[in-house]
Amino acid sequence: MKAILLAGGKGTRLRPLTLHTPKPIVPIIDRPFLHYQIDLLHQVPEIDEVILSLNYQPRRIEEIFGDGTSRGIRIRYVVEPAPLGTAGAVKFAERFLDDSVVVFNGDVLTQVDLGAIVRLHRERKAKATIVLTPVENPTAYGLVETDHDGNVTRFLEKPSPDEITCDTINAGIYVLEPDTFDRIPKDTAWSIERSYFPSLIERGETFVAYIERGYWIDIGTPTKYMQAHRDIMDGHFAIPMFSSGPAVVAAADGASIDAEAEIVGPCFIDEGVHVKKGARVGPYSVLGRHVRVEEGARIEGSLVWAGTWVGRDASVRNAILGRNCHLGRAAVVGDGRVLGDKSVLTDYSQL
Numbered sequence: 001m002k003a004i005l006l007a008g009g010k011g012t013r014l015r016p017l018t019l020h021t022p023k024p025i026v027p028i029i030d031r032p033f034l035h036y037q038i039d040l041l042h043q044v045p046e047i048d049e050v051i052l053s054l055n056y057q058p059r060r061i062e063e064i065f066g067d068g069t070s071r072g073i074r075i076r077y078v079v080e081p082a083p084l085g086t087a088g089a090v091k092f093a094e095r096f097l098d099d100s101v102v103v104f105n106g107d108v109l110t111q112v113d114l115g116a117i118v119r120l121h122r123e124r125k126a127k128a129t130i131v132l133t134p135v136e137n138p139t140a141y142g143l144v145e146t147d148h149d150g151n152v153t154r155f156l157e158k159p160s161p162d163e164i165t166c167d168t169i170n171a172g173i174y175v176l177e178p179d180t181f182d183r184i185p186k187d188t189a190w191s192i193e194r195s196y197f198p199s200l201i202e203r204g205e206t207f208v209a210y211i212e213r214g215y216w217i218d219i220g221t222p223t224k225y226m227q228a229h230r231d232i233m234d235g236h237f238a239i240p241m242f243s244s245g246p247a248v249v250a251a252a253d254g255a256s257i258d259a260e261a262e263i264v265g266p267c268f269i270d271e272g273v274h275v276k277k278g279a280r281v282g283p284y285s286v287l288g289r290h291v292r293v294e295e296g297a298r299i300e301g302s303l304v305w306a307g308t309w310v311g312r313d314a315s316v317r318n319a320i321l322g323r324n325c326h327l328g329r330a331a332v333v334g335d336g337r338v339l340g341d342k343s344v345l346t347d348y349s350q351l
């Protein structure tokens, strides 16, 4: 059995972070995002190959994952010549499929029971099975209505507020039967959400819903990307590093924290980081590899990517700093700011 990870989007809502780091490999704590999805696929031993469906900056992604040996699964890269949309991308990978295929949107962080989803798909002899999750506001997602027997009766992508009839949305995880791909035209931009799913309903094919009430988030906006980190540090999405209780200070071997620096968990400090005396790293902060925090600097609730330098007495609150940024002395970066790689803030600047 194969799995396709749809990871070819441009990640526009995460710009400027995604200009040099495509969304599938933005760091989550200390690992590229797709690591979490690939680990999830290990739940189903039958899945023996992951097809990474790429379009935007495929090289960067291939460099990280190689042939998959390091993740314990075979990885095949399928790169579209131009973006074909979510269904076009699946069609483009069709020649590599045999049996039922698991498809994931390459930006959802979740701990679903994938084995149970595959079992439901088989028990119901479904043509397609879709995972749904409840959200407060479905407008940014695909709204999915179901009947009492768990069949999908309506799929409406990005509904307007007056079109909302339920709270269940498409979680971006499917099991599909390749014999339904006949309706997707070749080499044409085509949408799973707007065309393929509605066609299953129109033709009366068995289209089954699996409702997931556990942790689920789409990391595709800065707010959600930060929220995912908070949720991990609060233990809502379990990873070993934060499993020992609240307010863990997780520091990698080889991080150097001066004795008079103040570190308040939950937070993560990666290898090669240097936090100098009198500096403060507050809750919900993540400092990537080789970040330097100079004397008296303050970082709180912020994600700081590798190689960034935070100058003396600088302050960063609830912000995201890309790679290799340079904040001068007493520079201030305020709530909600997102700085792209190599941004420079001169001494005493306020943002």
Ligand code: GDD
Pocket: 006, 007, 008, 009, 010, 053, 054, 055, 080, 082, 083, 084, 085, 086, 089, 105, 106, 107, 108, 140, 141, 142, 143, 157, 169, 170, 171, 172, 193, 218, 220
């Ligand atoms: N290969 C390839 N080619 N992948 C693509 C393309 C493409 O042309 N377009 C998008 N993708 C990938 C993206 O990289 C992403 O991982 C996934 O498909 C979904 O695209 P998004 O751009 O993130 O869509 P969305 O978040 O607005 O909506 C989708 O996800 C929601 C759940 O998070 C839809 O599937 C909604 O129905 C769903 O609720």
Ligand code: MG
Pocket: 105, 107, 218, 219, 220
């Ligand atoms: Mg998305």
